[in-house]
Amino acid sequence: MEDYPMRLYVSLKYFVIHWPRQESYLVLERNTQRIYSTNTFNFSGKGLTPDEILYIDIYFFLGVIPIETVLYIAVVTKAESKGKILGKTIYEISEIELIEFNRSEDPKNLENSKTSIKKLLSTGFYFSFDYSLTLSISYESQGGTLHDESDKRFYWNFELYKEFISQDINTLWFVPIIQGFFSVFHGDAVVLALVSRRSCERAGTRYNCRGIDENGNVANFVETEQILIVTDNIFSYTQIRGSVPLYWGQSGITAQLSFTKSREMSITAFCHHADRLIEKYGHITMINLLSSSKAFEYNLTNEWEAIFNKVYSNYSQHLSYTYFDFHSNCKGQKFHKINLLIERISNFLQYYCYYSSDGSKQQGVIRTNCLDCLDRTNVVQSSISWDVLMNMLRKVNMDYVIKQDASFVRAFKLQWADNGDYLSYQYTGTGSTISAVTREGSLGLKGLIMHGITSINRFYNATVHDDVKQISIDAVLRKKNKTQIVNKIEEELNKCSQEYSQFIDIRIRVVTWDLCGNKLGFINEITVSEDFCNIVIFAFQQVSEFGLYEDLLVSAMAGYALLKIICIEDSALVVFVEDRLIEDVTMFDHDSVYLPYKGKISNKKALTVIFELYDSSFAFVACHLVSGTDNNSARKEQIRYIHSQSFGSSEKLLEDFDCKILFGNLNFRVNLCTFQILSYLNDENYEELFKTEQLTHNLKYGYLPGYKEPEITFPPTYPYVEGSDEYDRLKSRGPSWCDRVLYSGKLIPQIYKDLKIIASSHRPVEAQFVLQVKKVNQELKKETESRLYEELSPRPLGSLPKMTCAKDLICS
Structure with a gap:
């Protein structure tokens, strides 16, 4: 007989492949569809007699x-x-x-x-x-x-x-x-x-x-x-x-x-x-x-x-x-x-x-x-x-x-x-x-x-x-058929997760501010919030000498633990988590990428953090995109680049997150002349402005798939005369909502507003969201898993090829 490297054992509940060369067994459970490998597999210990087992050499x-x-x-x-x-x-x-x-x-x-x-x-x-x-x-x-x-x-x-x-x-x-x-x-x-x-x-x-x-x-x-x-x-x-x-x-x-x-x-x-x-x-x-x-x-x-x-x-x-x-x-x-x-x-x-x-x-x-x-x-x-x-x-x-x-x-x-x-x-x-x-x-x-x-x-x-x-x-x-092995234990556990889980509302606050080369001031104004939030993220663009203000920012966030500060040149991303939650943060990672423009790497960049809290996944992407009314396509391409190239081109950001927020000076513009924009603003006619607003158009027609934006009820965030509430009419670019917050996942928007701080030609923008996260009691989950394992049973086996009964073999 030919010396086959492996042997497949088949029973009502198990498919077991034995590979003597690796001294290993690959086990597929038909009732649970769970798959695992092990160094030993005892059929008799699973309640099976050799008469109930067939095998074929492979x-x-x-x-x-x-x-x-x-x-x-x-x-x-x-x-x-x-x-x-x-x-x-x-x-x-x-x-x-x-x-x-x-x-x-x-x-x-x-x-x-x-x-x-x-x-x-x-x-x-x-x-x-x-x-x-x-x-x-x-x-x-x-x-x-x-x-x-x-x-x-x-x-x-x-x-x-x-x-x-x-x-x-x-x-x-x-x-x-x-x-x-x-x-x-x-x-x-x-x-x-x-x-x-x-x-x-x-x-x-x-x-x-x-x-x-x-x-x-x-x-x-x-x-x-x-x-x-x-x-x-x-x-x-x-x-x-x-x-x-x-x-x-x-x-x-x-x-x-x-x-x-x-x-x-x-x-x-x-x-x-x-x-x-x-x-x-x-x-x-x-x-x-x-x-x-x-x-x-x-x-x-x-x-x-x-x-x-x-x-x-x-x-x-x-x-x-x-x-x-x-x-x-x-x-x-x-x-x-x-x-x-x-x-x-x-x-x-x-x-x-x-x-x-x-x-x-x-x-x-x-x-x-x-x-x-x-x-x-x-x-x-x-x-x-x-x-x-x-x-x-x-x-x-x-x-x-x-x-x-x-x-x-x-x-x-x-x-x-x-x-x-x-x-x-x-x-x-x-x-x-x-x-x-x-x-x-x-x-x-x-x-x-x-x-x-x-x-x-x-x-x-x-x-x-x-x-x-x-x-x-x-x-x-497997180009078209989506039928797949699903671990039924996991599937059934998810269905009855209320038995071993409690659900908690997590409130998230993000603030983005382009300081246009100024130092970070007004720290109390940007850190104070009417509602207590469990996670707070700050993104700063074109900030001067940020390192001088790190300690002041941390001191102002009493009750929070600093999870991470990423500071690359004039861009910074700062992540805070409520003190009591910090030990439950896992799988933390961060990255930064410089963004391309016209075939070359520009000085614009994106800073990213990802982590898990309890059973939920989070991603925060702070970015500063290329400016200019005519660069709508370039900005879309930069966003795609961020998602494909962050974390070593691993495409982590393309995965589904329960909470994913992309925010910063996104630099999208209104495709109207300054005079028309100011005319509509005098009448507070935002509806007409949004008809030609680039990011609104991109989101509406699916050019940035997966992302949404809370409803905007505040005036354009740029360009103000520094130190006043007046738009700079001398600039060649008309007023636009440059500073934005986009989100995807299971978030529910709560607040979306500008902060009335006049220390830059950009207004800071704040958004708050609520996410319901699941906290798992591991002991109760294990008890539920054991019960489900006993309840699940496989369908009868279909027709089998010619196989040999294992009654003359010692299966251990």
């Missing part, structure tokens, strides 16, 4: 796949070793099983869906227990698990593990799979391997998935790595392929091509695509192999080149483009003319170089495309790879010897031909139309006949099978 656990309302445990039951790199075995999945774990309701017959998913995952998917298939061989491991150090672009079962991560399962259990191709040849003096990794970010079948999406992901994006090992020397060369990076598609029996969105939208998406590639690979050379004699390919080239030319000035240091009409140049099977293309890009190939274990790095990649990025693309990529491969061998004085080695040359051709067939099958359902060119150097009569047959089969697959296959791909990547 390679590993793929994750949980939802089909409609049913959750299935996916496990790999058969796999084939495809060879080793550096002593590490690579496998191709050849069979999986889907075993019903739980369902929210009685489902329809799902056998066809299960069969389609099993078929999808049983060809062209690879894994290893100790080799990072999602990463190139040049990656230097930091000692993390395969999951922790993976490239999520190529990690096809990443979404199938996400709920396990949320329940703090050790990531050693997670084995990444890639879709693509792998082959390795072991010669007398060399090892030659080819690895292709298909992206799962815009995955799908040919006519269902073309072009680009709004995040810059393109269809049929594949990273292909040629690996060469000569004694102790390791070499690697990477190329990429991907659909034409515009919004386009094909539909109907004639596969009519159309541009699906405007050129302006394609420009934005193209720039996202270019930015991502440059960040990952350095310099990019884009090779376009489309035909000029086919009208729809010609139109696609023209549109792409128009967009490329429009943005090129921004990318001239990192991006280049080459057009090579493959059909025209190679007409009559003159495939040797591909050398003309290689000569044309030879400077880039020399500059990009390749990875070598002696310390050299690859500086850029060739990005090749035709229409489908399959047949023509694969032939050209193989030719480029051979050219680079000879340079690698020349470095170790092996080029002449290897060129005479027929087995090596044959292995290279077979690897690239099989690579073309695999990638083509995954995208179109058939092999490559011209793989014979790579395999034999020309199509020949048999190849020409197969070209025609393959083209017919592709059309058949597109009209008959592709939609079903697309549904399976979406299921594996």
Whole structure:
């Protein structure tokens, strides 16, 4: 019997995966849907006899796949070793099983869906227990698990593990799979391997998935790595392929091509695509192999080149483009003319170089495309790879010897031909139309006949099978189905939280003030409040010598504990919490970021604190945005930047908080001239002013999603003549509500007003909110949890694959 690494045990209440290599058990409770790992699991201690337990030997656990309302445990039951790199075995999945774990309701017959998913995952998917298939061989491991150090672009079962991560399962259990191709040849003096990794970010079948999406992901994006090992020397060369990076598609029996969105939208998406590639690979050379004699390919080239030319000035240091009409140049099977293309890009190939274990790095990649990025693309990529491969061998004085080695040359051709067939099958359902060119150097009569047959089969697959296959791909990547494992203990605990919780109203006060370069005075005026608040936050912009006044501010806040002062240059954020609450503050963190403006970092900044109090989460973001009536878009972009880049680009601020407040000198303006604004102010006609007020408009039309603002009943906060209540009419900017407070979460606004302090051209603004927080009695919660555990029971198990009874095993 094959030596399987793991074993899955199944009973009415438990799914248990035993991994002897890690001396660990992964337990899934069907009644509670709780997931945990443990070093021991005693079935008899759970009230089970061996007769009640079945088992099946598996390679590993793929994750949980939802089909409609049913959750299935996916496990790999058969796999084939495809060879080793550096002593590490690579496998191709050849069979999986889907075993019903739980369902929210009685489902329809799902056998066809299960069969389609099993078929999808049983060809062209690879894994290893100790080799990072999602990463190139040049990656230097930091000692993390395969999951922790993976490239999520190529990690096809990443979404199938996400709920396990949320329940703090050790990531050693997670084995990444890639879709693509792998082959390795072991010669007398060399090892030659080819690895292709298909992206799962815009995955799908040919006519269902073309072009680009709004995040810059393109269809049929594949990273292909040629690996060469000569004694102790390791070499690697990477190329990429991907659909034409515009919004386009094909539909109907004639596969009519159309541009699906405007050129302006394609420009934005193209720039996202270019930015991502440059960040990952350095310099990019884009090779376009489309035909000029086919009208729809010609139109696609023209549109792409128009967009490329429009943005090129921004990318001239990192991006280049080459057009090579493959059909025209190679007409009559003159495939040797591909050398003309290689000569044309030879400077880039020399500059990009390749990875070598002696310390050299690859500086850029060739990005090749035709229409489908399959047949023509694969032939050209193989030719480029051979050219680079000879340079690698020349470095170790092996080029002449290897060129005479027929087995090596044959292995290279077979690897690239099989690579073309695999990638083509995954995208179109058939092999490559011209793989014979790579395999034999020309199509020949048999190849020409197969070209025609393959083209017919592709059309058949597109009209008959592709939609079903697309549904399976979406299921594996969990693109649409939201059914998920929910820890029912947590779910039920939340439903009866009143049994072990008490609810407390927390009052929050925030004050923002732009001092325009003045020192902080009027401390008593800004610290006094009619209502006692449990949390008080101050934000100051353009404050001079703030450090001189810190102690005075703290002294004025009797009854409060200072949680944090952040002072960066002329901006400060000060956080106070009522004395009795300070010990209950947890998960505190803070950050500051400088904000970009016109492609450069400006002197404007954002200061942020986040923490938890009892069972509720808080985030306070104090910021000073760019000024100017014409900079509405720049201010919106700065707010987006704050949320994406704070806390080391971790996107913490994009998470849901019970209380999130963004406040400060946001600098949004009224789009009217000074005379019109003053006229409306004389009549206290705020309604007309808010019709053209920028922030009001942004909030109304969802340009700052999630945020709201309390109703404004006070006059514009800027620009006053310092020391008076009069607006400065000499300023070119009309009066505006620059100083604002926005909020999201479960807050209830109580107060929103300006403070009548005339020491600056800005008026301070105060807002108060109430948040109901939950305080948990942990002992009562534990008692409730124990009761719920006994009450929950699983549904009957659905149909199971053929398994063995565990009555002859000792389960401990």
